Amino acid sequence: MAPERICVGAIAGAFGVRGEVRLKSFCAQPEAIVAYAPLWTQDGSRSFTLRLTRGAGGGLTARLSGINTREEAEALKGVELYADRDKLPNLPDDEFYHADLIGLEVLDTSGTPLGRVKAVHNHGAGDFLEVTGGAGTLLLPFTKAVVPTVDLTAGRIIADPPGEIGDE
Known part of the structure; x- marks a missing residue:
């Protein structure tokens, strides 16, 4: 909600x-x-x-x-x-209020759960999603390449983490 x-x-x-x-x-x-x-x-x-x-x-x-x-x-x-x-203004389809992203489930492209968005950070180099779950904490660059799908209606994000992020 x-x-x-x-x-x-x-x-x-x-x-x-x-x-x-x-x-x-x-x-x-x-x-x-x-x-x-x-x-x-x-x-x-x-x-x-x-x-x-x-x-x-x-x-x-x-x-x-x-x-x-x-x-x-x-x-x-x-x-x-x-x-x-x-x-507040309605945003274009490819823009989101940070508050709407927090709490969304994050899955990788094969459907494996990565966790949930805990926070959205920006330290000057663009937004990063802080995702927490069973594998710990991931910081994912909030770019179209790494986060190709945000589905607010379904309450989920599909992410394609770079190899060095997803590999333990």
Whole structure:
């Protein structure tokens, strides 16, 4: 089942003394994060509207509703921000929200189970699927060559791991 909310950003810390925050946007167009407000904390206990104020060192700064001091802004450092799924754009067939991939069963091309997607990582060189299962943990490059099939309806991914990944 698709999650009701998708993580679209995180608060990186305070900016200035009047409650602005440094904002890390996970959106393809970073400024688009404003269109998805209100944004929620992961547990849904707080929501914020936001107004972008400026760019800061390659990132964004914003004013969040209800945050008026540096101390309040600093207390939010590391908080992930979630948007209601129905406010997000529909993606093309070959693009996926990370949240939709987590938990999917992963099979190799012969149908042998490899495990389930535990997380999706990106450290600057493209996305990797972290797959955990009976054989331990695999990191699979999320490319068409290694992951030719993602079937959200069936809840599975077909993977063709490179030899050095699949060989023990």
